[in-house]
Amino acid sequence: MLNLIQIESGFTTQQAEVIVSALIKIMEANMDIVYKDMVTKMQQKIKLELHRLKQQVMDEVIKVRTDTKLDFNLEKSRVKELHAQQDRAVTQTDRKIDTEVAGLKTMLESHKLDNIKYLAGSVFTCLTVALGFYRLWI
Template sequence: MPRRAELSLSAGCRQLEHRKGNLPSSVSRKLYFDTHALVCLLETNGFTTQQAEIIVSALVKSTETNMDIVYNDMVTKVQQEINLQQIMSQIANDEVIKVRTDTKLNFNLEKSRVKELYSLNEKKLLQLRTEMVSLHAQQDRALTQTDRKIETEVAGLKTMLEAHKLDTIKYLAGAPREASLLLQQLQRARRGRVELRLSRWQQVTDVLWVKPLLNAHAVPVPDL
């Protein structure tokens, strides 16, 4: 038997081809199978020509069916790329949605935080305003009390000044009279001193002049 009659299971004896781009179909595939060599091999092993052809035909149909099943389960490179792109796009969309959700959540949280801070600031501002109003009221009360105290002291000083003024007027009004009385007293005292001196001088004169005269004209008293 010639060498080509032997059944070869190498890749050179069978080839599968398919078109690029779309899913594989039975039309785009070609099966290169040496059926004549197989028929010859079967005839050599005792099969008739008709039996060998029937067996080979059944084998070809079975092989095509199995290839269809295999090709249906297989995916081309282009389809893999498309599916990968779709998956990546879906993942990207999911990531975008997740980022948007996180961003929205963060925004809502920040918004709530800002509202809380605003409310807290409003409370603090209201508290500060209340404290300022209280401080102003205290200052007003203190100023009012101080003004009243100053007015009271000023009134007291005015009363004191009026009293001193009256005393001064009375003093000034009574000063000439007192001065006149004092002058009269001084004059009287001076006059009294002069009279006293004159009287003393008279006494001295009398003593100096009268006593010698008396001694000169003295009358002896007889002894009893």
């Protein structure tokens, strides 16, 4: 490149060297600027992609939280309904037991009264027979 500048432009060797070194410095500076721009653009792209991914993750987290809350509330209502059904069944069973106990008490009282009637009848019969024998023998 040095010879090309000397021959075509008519510069001396020293002038050509200065021009070439200046051109090299300018090219290096331009390359640094281009490289920095490329890095900055890549960083911006990466930051944008990172922001987009963060947003997607946040959206998914919100969706999962919402779904979890909904599932939790549905399960909670289902458990409450099951509890209410069991309470109704227990209450109904208690009523049946109370009814059966009342029926058994009534039946027991009825049998007790029957036993008292039969006992009284038996006692009076025995007393009548005993009095009859007593009268016959006296």
